Amino acid sequence: MQNKICVVSGANSGVGFEAARGFALLGAHVVLVCRNDERGLATQARISEEVASADLRVAHADFSSLTQVRQLGTVLNGDYPKIDLLVNNAGTFFAGRKMTADGFExxxxxxxxxxxxLTQLVISxxxxASGRVINVSSEAHRRAKLxxxxxxxxxxxxxxxxxxxxYSDSKLANILFTKxxxxxxxxxxxxxxxxxxGVLATRIWNRNLSPVSLLMRAFKPFMGRPAVGGEAVVFLxxxxxxxxxxxxxxxxxxxxxAAPAHDRxxxxxxxxxSSELVGV
Ligand SMILES: NC(=O)c1ccc[n+]([C@@H]2O[C@H](COP(=O)([O-])OP(=O)(O)OC[C@H]3O[C@@H](n4cnc5c(N)ncnc54)[C@H](OP(=O)(O)O)[C@@H]3O)[C@@H](O)[C@H]2O)c1
Structure with a gap:
């Protein structure tokens, strides 16, 4: 990964953190996309402590705002004429319906x-770079009704x-988008x-008080390490x-x-x- 530019969203926690750390170990320049600058800088410091040669940069974007994603696209396009890898990883779910300022679920x-x-903005x-997009989906896509x-x-x-x-619908969307x-x-x-x-003991299970989250939280000691997910991303x-x-x-x-993932x-x-709604 020497001299490769890797952009990882949700890089301050779980799968994203482990993947970013893995790319830094392999010598890539890693852009840590985080919605909270303090958490981003703490992540940068944490990886640098472990990997002295780490070549890292923190970039800001809250993915609940299309304006912030567009600003991120402008920053990336300004600084990187070539991007080798985009890891679309940041993800979450909400027990109750929540709308973004842009008017979307x-x-x-x-x-x-x-x-x-973001992918459309940095496509050039x-x-x-003859680059690669890795979309972090989930087995939950099998329950989707989209x-x-x-x-x-x-x-x-x-x-x-x-x-x-x-959540399941959004994870099916990740695969449909990939295809x-x-x-x-x-x-x-x-x-x-x-x-x-993988089913991993990350913070995603701590973000809600829904029955599923509480159940999954109870099973955290039996789940895989977040590093398993990071290693899969680095492998791919x-x-x-x-x-x-x-x-x-x-x-x-x-x-x-699941079959709907093949529905062209x-x-x-x-x-x-999606193009219409985000205006690309
Ligand atoms: N853990 C599992 O068992 C599992 C299984 C299947 C798929 N996945 C997928 O793996 C991916 C990573 O999840 P994880 O398990 O590593 O969970 P995590 O530890 O909770 O990490 C999620 C990351 O996404 C970021 N994020 C959440 N909302 C955001 C927003 N509005 N804008 C920007 N960033 C936001 C979080 O930032 P903050 O820390 O600032 O909130 C964090 O960096 C997700 O796409 C998830 O669907 C996880």
């Missing part, structure tokens, strides 16, 4: 829309709301892959493009996603609606 906005926008830099008809309504927060349902990105670009120009990082960054392009991995193993019309519709 927060889970979908943070987990999909903002990463969709990714293409210049369909073509209610797509925009879901993104706009209409209809009944269920926290885990919204559509792969269809639009040849592997030698830009490669795209989705990954389930190093695999040949043809092996990973448009694929879904469970940690380091190639896996078959749904992927195209998601791309169309």
């Amino acid at each position: 927060s889970t979908f906005a943070i987990n999909h829309l903002s990463h969709f926008l 830099s990714l293409l210049s 369909g073509r008809s209610a797509l925009e309504e879901i993104i706009r927060g209409g209809g009944p709301y269920n926290g885990w349902g919204a 559509e990105l792969a269809r639009r670009y040849q592997a030698d120009r830009l490669s795209a892959v989705a990954v389930h990082p 960054a190093g695999e040949p493009s043809e092996a990973v392009h448009g694929q879904y991995y469970e940690k380091r193993r190639l896996s078959e996603p 019309e749904l992927a195209e519709e998601l791309w169309r609606v």
Whole structure:
């Protein structure tokens, strides 16, 4: 990874932190995208303490704001004519419905829309480097109910709301986005892959008081280490493009996603609606 530019969202915690640390160990220049500058700088210090040669930079963006994502895109485009790797990792869920200032349901906005926008904003830099996009998805996508008809309504927060349902839908969107990105670009120009990082003891389970979160929190001692997810991301960054392009991995193993992840019309519709909503 020497001289490679890696951008990792949600780099201050869990999978993102471990992946960023892994790339720093391999000699990459790592852009730690964090929504909280203090946590970003603390992450930079923590990795530098361990990896003396770490080449790190903190960049700010709260993914619940499309304005902040656009500002991040401007910063990245200004400083990096080439980006080798974009890890769309930042993710969360909300037990109760929460809307962003832009008027979108927060889970979908943070987990999909903002990463969709960021990828579009830096696409030229990714293409210049024959770069790779790694979308951190989840096995939760298997419970998704996302369909073509209610797509925009879901993104706009209409209809009944269920926290885990919204999370599952957003994680299916991550795979659909990966597949559509792969269809639009040849592997030698830009490669795209989705990954389930494992069921891991990260802070994601501490962010809500929903029954599922409380249950998962109780199981934390039996879950994998966050490093397992970080290692999977680093592994996928190093695999040949043809092996990973448009694929879904469970940690380091190639896996078959649920049938809706193969729905090309749904992927195209998601791309169309997402483009319209974020204005690209
Ligand atoms: N842990 C698991 O078992 C598991 C399983 C499957 C998939 N995943 C996926 O793995 C990815 C990473 O999650 P994790 O388990 O590592 O959880 P985590 O430790 O909670 O890390 C989530 C990261 O996302 C950031 N983030 C959350 N909301 C944000 C926002 N509005 N704007 C910008 N950044 C935001 C967090 O920043 P702050 O610290 O500032 O909040 C944090 O850096 C997610 O996409 C998740 O869906 C996790």
